Amino acid sequence: MAVTGRIDGTPSDVWNEEVLAPQFAHEAAHLLSHYVAIERALLREYLRMGLVDAPGAAALDARLGSLDADAIRADPRRNMSDISFALEYHVQSGPTPPFAAWHVDRSRNDAQVCAQLMAARTDFAAVATDLLDLGRAVTALAARHTDTPMPGYTHGQAAQIITPGYHLAALAAETNGALRRMLHTYDETDACPLGSGAMAGQELPWDRARLADHLGFARVQPHALVGVASRTWTTSMASDLAGHAAVLSRFTTDLMTWGGSGFGFLDLPDDLAGISAAMPQKRNFPVLERIRGRCAQVVGRAGDLTAGQRNTPYSNTVEVSKETGVHLHTQAVAMRSLLRLTHAVVTGVTYRTDRMRTACADDHLGGFTLANRLTLECGIPWRTAQIVAGRYVRRAVEKGLRADRPDAELLRACAAESGHEAEPADLLLAESFDIDRGLRAKRSAGSVHPDRVGELLADEERELRRLDAEWSRRATRRTEAARRLDTPATVRESA
Structure with a gap:
C-alpha cells in the first residue's frame, strides 16, 4: 500500500533501525489501545455526519476491535514504520474495505x-x-x-x-x-x-x-x-x-x-x-x-x-x-x-x-526546655537562660554526665555565674531532661506531643480518603468512556 505520492523510496535501514522501528515498538506497546479508542470515537462522528452507513460503520468498528500489537509490525515498505499508517493498512486489508471518506479531514x-x-x-x-x-x-x-522517643536531628x-x-x-x-x-x-x-x-x-x-x-x-x-x-x-x-x-x-x-x-x-x-x-x-x-x-x-x-x-x-x-x-x-x-x-x-x-531511647538519654536534648523553664519559673532573661543552659550542658559533657544523671550543684553554679538563681535545681533538671516528659512538653498544634501527632494523623487519614474518592471519580469517567466505545457503532447518530 502506497502511503504518499510526495516522495519515492522507503526509509533507509539506518533511519528505520535507529529511529522508526524503536518508536513503533514503543507506541505499539504503550499507545496502540489509545489509537484504537481514538479511531472508534472518530468513526462515531463519521456516522453522525452521514459519511458512512450503519453496516459500514459496524464492519469498520469490528475490524478496529481486532487490532492489537500482534496484528501490526513496523515495515518500511508497507507502512513506513509508522503506527498510524500501520493501523490504516490493517483496516484496509480487512475483508470489508473502509468507506471512501474514512480518515477524510484528519491529521496524525x-x-x-x-x-x-x-x-x-x-x-x-x-x-x-x-x-x-x-x-x-x-x-x-x-x-x-506516636509515643516512641527518638532523637531528632538538625544540621547533622x-x-x-x-x-x-x-x-x-x-x-x-x-x-x-x-x-x-x-x-x-x-x-x-x-x-x-x-x-x-x-x-x-x-x-x-x-x-x-x-x-x-x-x-x-x-x-x-x-x-x-x-x-x-x-x-x-x-x-x-x-x-x-x-x-x-x-x-x-x-x-x-x-x-x-x-x-x-x-x-x-x-x-x-x-x-x-x-x-x-x-x-x-x-x-x-x-x-x-x-x-x-x-x-x-x-x-x-x-x-x-x-x-x-x-x-x-x-x-x-x-x-x-x-x-x-x-x-x-x-x-x-x-x-x-x-x-x-x-x-x-x-x-x-x-x-x-531501646537504642533510640538510649540515644535520647545519652544526649542533653532537654536543653531547650531547661532554658524556657529558667526564664518562665526563675525569671532569668531568655538570652541569659540560654547561656546558663548551654554552659550547664557543656560542663556536664566535660564531666561525662548523661542527661538522665543531672547535677543540681552544677546548674546552680552556672546560674550564679550570670548573677541568677536556678531553683529548685533538682526538679528543673529532672523534668527538663526526662525523655517521656520531653515529648509532652510541646503543646502547640502540629507539635511532637503524642496527642497532637494523633490529631495530625487523623486529619491526614480523612484527607487521604477524600483524595482517594476524587481519584476514583476520574478513573470511573475513563472506564465508563471505554465501556461506551466498546458498544458497536451500528446506529445512525443524530447531531
Missing part, C-alpha cells in the same frame, strides 16, 4: 498527541494509586509510634526528642500534598486535543465535545494550536512527580542514616536486606540506595522534558512529541517502582526502641 498530529495524553493520564493516575497505597501504609505505621546533630510517628506524619502530609497537586494537574490537563487537526483546526463539523466525552476527557482543548503544539501537560506532570521524588529521597536519607551501624535505630527484614560478598559480618540495606537512585531518575526525567522543549517552534514536532515525550513514560515507570519499594520498606521496617 492531533491523534498522536491525544493518544500520548491518554497514555500519560493512565500513567499519572497509576502513580496516584501507588501514592494512595503508600499514604495508607505510612499513616498506619506512624500511628503505632541531635537536637530534640521526636518520635518515628511524628517523622512519618510529615511524610503522610507530604504524600497528601503531592496527591492534591497531581489532582490539580490532572484536571488542568484533562482537555481533549482531538479535532485540532494539523495545527489550524478542521473543515468538517466535528463535534469535539462528543469526541472528548467518548474518550473520557472532562472537556475540549479550545485552541487548536495549543492542542497539537503544547506539551505543558508533560512538564506539569513531570514536575509533580519530580517534586515528590525529591521529598522521598530526603526521607530515605533519614532511613539510611538511622539504619546504619552508627545509629542502629531501625531494621529491615531479611527479604529486604543484602550482604557483602567479602565481609560476612555485614547486613546491608541496598533497597534504600535503590529507592534514592530511582528518585534521581525521576528528577532527571523532568529536566529532560523541559530541556527537550526549549527553543523549539510552537507547533507539532517529532523532537518534542516523540524524542522528548518518551521521557514522561520512563519517569512514571521509575516513580511507580520507587513507590512500590518504599511501600515495602514502610510495611517491613522495625524501629529499635
Whole structure:
C-alpha cells in the first residue's frame, strides 16, 4: 500500500533501525489501545455526519476491535514504520474495505498527541494509586509510634526528642500534598486535543465535545494550536512527580542514616536486606540506595522534558512529541517502582526502641526546655537562660554526665555565674531532661506531643480518603468512556 505520492523510496535501514522501528515498538506497546479508542470515537462522528452507513460503520468498528500489537509490525515498505499508517493498512486489508471518506479531514498530529495524553493520564493516575497505597501504609505505621522517643536531628546533630510517628506524619502530609497537586494537574490537563487537526483546526463539523466525552476527557482543548503544539501537560506532570521524588529521597536519607551501624535505630527484614560478598559480618540495606537512585531518575526525567522543549517552534514536532515525550513514560515507570519499594520498606521496617531511647538519654536534648523553664519559673532573661543552659550542658559533657544523671550543684553554679538563681535545681533538671516528659512538653498544634501527632494523623487519614474518592471519580469517567466505545457503532447518530 502506497502511503504518499510526495516522495519515492522507503526509509533507509539506518533511519528505520535507529529511529522508526524503536518508536513503533514503543507506541505499539504503550499507545496502540489509545489509537484504537481514538479511531472508534472518530468513526462515531463519521456516522453522525452521514459519511458512512450503519453496516459500514459496524464492519469498520469490528475490524478496529481486532487490532492489537500482534496484528501490526513496523515495515518500511508497507507502512513506513509508522503506527498510524500501520493501523490504516490493517483496516484496509480487512475483508470489508473502509468507506471512501474514512480518515477524510484528519491529521496524525492531533491523534498522536491525544493518544500520548491518554497514555500519560493512565500513567499519572497509576502513580496516584501507588501514592494512595503508600499514604495508607505510612499513616498506619506512624500511628503505632506516636509515643516512641527518638532523637531528632538538625544540621547533622541531635537536637530534640521526636518520635518515628511524628517523622512519618510529615511524610503522610507530604504524600497528601503531592496527591492534591497531581489532582490539580490532572484536571488542568484533562482537555481533549482531538479535532485540532494539523495545527489550524478542521473543515468538517466535528463535534469535539462528543469526541472528548467518548474518550473520557472532562472537556475540549479550545485552541487548536495549543492542542497539537503544547506539551505543558508533560512538564506539569513531570514536575509533580519530580517534586515528590525529591521529598522521598530526603526521607530515605533519614532511613539510611538511622539504619546504619552508627545509629542502629531501625531494621529491615531479611527479604529486604543484602550482604557483602567479602565481609560476612555485614547486613546491608541496598533497597534504600535503590529507592534514592530511582528518585534521581525521576528528577532527571523532568529536566529532560523541559530541556527537550526549549527553543523549539510552537507547533507539532517529532523532537518534542516523540524524542522528548518518551521521557514522561520512563519517569512514571521509575516513580511507580520507587513507590512500590518504599511501600515495602514502610510495611517491613522495625524501629529499635531501646537504642533510640538510649540515644535520647545519652544526649542533653532537654536543653531547650531547661532554658524556657529558667526564664518562665526563675525569671532569668531568655538570652541569659540560654547561656546558663548551654554552659550547664557543656560542663556536664566535660564531666561525662548523661542527661538522665543531672547535677543540681552544677546548674546552680552556672546560674550564679550570670548573677541568677536556678531553683529548685533538682526538679528543673529532672523534668527538663526526662525523655517521656520531653515529648509532652510541646503543646502547640502540629507539635511532637503524642496527642497532637494523633490529631495530625487523623486529619491526614480523612484527607487521604477524600483524595482517594476524587481519584476514583476520574478513573470511573475513563472506564465508563471505554465501556461506551466498546458498544458497536451500528446506529445512525443524530447531531
